[in-house]
Amino acid sequence: MHETSRTRTELEAERDYVDGLYERLDELRAEKARQLAEVRRTQAAGSHQNRSERDAFATMYEDRLAQLNAVDDRLVFGRLDLDSGDTRYIGRIGLSDEDLQQLMVDWRAPEAGTFYQATAFERMGVRRRRHLMLSRREVVAIEDDVLDADLLGDDASLQGEGALLAALDSRRTGQMSDIVSTIQAEQDRIIRAPLPGVTVVQGGPGTGKTAVALHRAAYLLYTHRDRLKSAGVLLVGPTDAFMRYIERVLPSLGETGVVMAGIGTLMPGVHTVPEVDERTAAVKGSLEMATVLRNAVTNRERIPAGDQRLNVEGTMLTLTPRQVSRARERARATGKPHNEARITFVRTLLRELTEQLLEKLEESSGGGNNADRAYLAEDVRSARDVRIALNLVWMPLTPQKLVSELFARPELLRAAAPTLSDDELASLARPVDAPWTEADVPLLDEAAELLGDLDVSAGRDDAARDQERKRDLANAERALENVNSSLEDSGVDGVLSAEDLARYNEVAATRETAADRAAADRTWAYGHIVVDEAQELSPMQWRLLMRRCPLKSFTIVGDIAQTSSAAGSSSWREALEPFVGDRWRLEELTVNYRTPAQIAESAVRMANAAGLVVSAPRAVREGRFAPILETVTELEPALAQAVPEELAAIDGGLLAVIAPEAILPGVRSALTADYGDRVGSGSGGPGQDIVVISPRGSKGLEFDGVVILEPQEMLDSAAARVGDLYVAMTRPTQRLRVISTGEIPAGIAD
Numbered sequence: 001m002h003e004t005s006r007t008r009t010e011l012e013a014e015r016d017y018v019d020g021l022y023e024r025l026d027e028l029r030a031e032k033a034r035q036l037a038e039v040r041r042t043q044a045a046g047s048h049q050n051r052s053e054r055d056a057f058a059t060m061y062e063d064r065l066a067q068l069n070a071v072d073d074r075l076v077f078g079r080l081d082l083d084s085g086d087t088r089y090i091g092r093i094g095l096s097d098e099d100l101q102q103l104m105v106d107w108r109a110p111e112a113g114t115f116y117q118a119t120a121f122e123r124m125g126v127r128r129r130r131h132l133m134l135s136r137r138e139v140v141a142i143e144d145d146v147l148d149a150d151l152l153g154d155d156a157s158l159q160g161e162g163a164l165l166a167a168l169d170s171r172r173t174g175q176m177s178d179i180v181s182t183i184q185a186e187q188d189r190i191i192r193a194p195l196p197g198v199t200v201v202q203g204g205p206g207t208g209k210t211a212v213a214l215h216r217a218a219y220l221l222y223t224h225r226d227r228l229k230s231a232g233v234l235l236v237g238p239t240d241a242f243m244r245y246i247e248r249v250l251p252s253l254g255e256t257g258v259v260m261a262g263i264g265t266l267m268p269g270v271h272t273v274p275e276v277d278e279r280t281a282a283v284k285g286s287l288e289m290a291t292v293l294r295n296a297v298t299n300r301e302r303i304p305a306g307d308q309r310l311n312v313e314g315t316m317l318t319l320t321p322r323q324v325s326r327a328r329e330r331a332r333a334t335g336k337p338h339n340e341a342r343i344t345f346v347r348t349l350l351r352e353l354t355e356q357l358l359e360k361l362e363e364s365s366g367g368g369n370n371a372d373r374a375y376l377a378e379d380v381r382s383a384r385d386v387r388i389a390l391n392l393v394w395m396p397l398t399p400q401k402l403v404s405e406l407f408a409r410p411e412l413l414r415a416a417a418p419t420l421s422d423d424e425l426a427s428l429a430r431p432v433d434a435p436w437t438e439a440d441v442p443l444l445d446e447a448a449e450l451l452g453d454l455d456v457s458a459g460r461d462d463a464a465r466d467q468e469r470k471r472d473l474a475n476a477e478r479a480l481e482n483v484n485s486s487l488e489d490s491g492v493d494g495v496l497s498a499e500d501l502a503r504y505n506e507v508a509a510t511r512e513t514a515a516d517r518a519a520a521d522r523t524w525a526y527g528h529i530v531v532d533e534a535q536e537l538s539p540m541q542w543r544l545l546m547r548r549c550p551l552k553s554f555t556i557v558g559d560i561a562q563t564s565s566a567a568g569s570s571s572w573r574e575a576l577e578p579f580v581g582d583r584w585r586l587e588e589l590t591v592n593y594r595t596p597a598q599i600a601e602s603a604v605r606m607a608n609a610a611g612l613v614v615s616a617p618r619a620v621r622e623g624r625f626a627p628i629l630e631t632v633t634e635l636e637p638a639l640a641q642a643v644p645e646e647l648a649a650i651d652g653g654l655l656a657v658i659a660p661e662a663i664l665p666g667v668r669s670a671l672t673a674d675y676g677d678r679v680g681s682g683s684g685g686p687g688q689d690i691v692v693i694s695p696r697g698s699k700g701l702e703f704d705g706v707v708i709l710e711p712q713e714m715l716d717s718a719a720a721r722v723g724d725l726y727v728a729m730t731r732p733t734q735r736l737r738v739i740s741t742g743e744i745p746a747g748i749a750d
């Protein structure tokens, strides 16, 4: 048969099959919608238990429906033809027909692994791998990798090259998209790495670290559902702009159970601003702060200088330093945090003061006093003098109060931080009502650990919640016996467990998702944590994250060469050693999927010339445009000329103007004057095709075109790091233009 007509017939056959898959998807959606409507209709009636069961089902159907709706785009993307003669379709979720015959395998399932891993050298039972490219619901192209050594050319390392290059060349939207159809073998190995332990993924710019981190989160939730579902997975990124950039990827993979948080948002209820002063960030980020905070807390458990006279209902009692000191020892011996140990402290002193009151009253009445001890204890407890005296020596504290007063009162800070230099102390000083910064979050978290629960009655709430959960679980088990069969979902996921249903029950009761609850609870212990741009984390931030995952199950992705925070790391070993010793494994990503070779090479030359050693990944694309370098006398006219030219060259794509922090406001207002609402920040919003951003703000993001202003300034300014310019230069997917009123930094040109 003629080649093109053969391809046409194949294409038609694939279209038919894919039509069938969408039909099945629509059927399942209709079924879920019907079940949901039915449950809602009967919701009002019945006993409390019946109602909560129905709520649970309603929530579950809503979740399933949302999942089915999320996978419409590029539902299926691959097909494997196996040595056994079987054919297997790979897609975003698993689908089976009514007779439970498998129609499509979930990309995360073990049987789908070969789609990403098989090569001509190690075929893994695969004869042919086919990539299906869809536009809406229609197959528009197919591309085959024939894994038969005789038929192959030299380079077998890129899988589905056509599909991959099409994905890489597509215009950027300001929102990251998933790469599920073109995951490459070295990425897949990391995505499917075992759950336990710490996996560090080091990779240069554009090697897909963020993509891998997100797909790994989805893979882990799918594969280790039982272990991770209730504990959840936390994904931490550097900035809110970055979190917005990646927020749609997981839903498009059908996952809603991941808590995504910027590192500055991990203290519930505390809103933060960036820490602008590098020196302050470095001091706050160092592990010494853990000791400083411990000292700050113990210094707030004071011994008064002399005896205190306390008036209790007209009788004068004496509180001696020795009494306070003994009570403090007892309280500290409980090993509890400050606020909780305070109960022992107060109880001990109240008992002693009550004793004293009793003695005094007996003395004054000649031994004949028979006042009820309980009454006297109450008198002591409620006496104003007593309350003030006890509070002065052992004040109940919130983390916010401890930290804000520590930084606002030099004498407190000096006493708590004897090892910090005057400069370091000065960098921490600030007014008591200053806004919280991102670097304060781990300090507040540390303080919360040292202080414990302020409202000790919260302990009772926890107990009540536990009790309720046990009851939910028992109800769920009973309910499941009756209805398990109706839960079978014809192939979309498996059968629910009692735990599942209990979780849905809880969720239904509180009307929030498990992820919401986790995000709102500072002490939530996650089953796994994925950290992106991890090189930026300070030791104190690491310490916080380690606390959030007692199992120490982490995926850590980053690039040491891109570190820009003064508090960040210069080696993975140094960053992780204090927490996990050498118990971590290193994986590397070596291919740059974003930046064309001409631009990537220029960035590497610049970094090397400035003394930064970078791992230089191999760029997948040559690129059509060499970087444009301009030395000008005045910046503004040069920018005014460059922007329209670049916009035209990227033909409706997204353009970033990356400038040093100091000139950013001027650049923004100049561009806003010309382009109005089209100018945005971060990765841009709807209708925005120009963003103005600092090098650090651009971290993790990407754009079709990038204009860098004053590159030398990015290297020279007080807080500058070579990594800043390196990050800026590696953001474009198509074009780079560098404009400078001074020298163009060495290495950028050939």
Ligand SMILES: Nc1ncnc2c1ncn2[C@@H]1O[C@H](COP(=O)(O)OP(=O)(O)OP(=O)(O)O)[C@@H](O)[C@H]1O
Pocket (backbone or CB within 6 Å): 164, 167, 168, 177, 178, 179, 182, 183, 184, 187, 203, 204, 205, 206, 207, 208, 209, 210, 211, 212, 559, 593, 594, 699, 700, 701, 702, 730
């Ligand atoms: N296998 C792949 N198929 C298609 N696109 C890919 C693949 N791997 C990576 N990409 C694309 O390459 C670009 C860079 O990926 P990503 O942002 O994850 O890289 P990164 O290593 O986190 O980069 P950086 O460290 O510079 O922020 C993204 O547009 C991503 O979608």
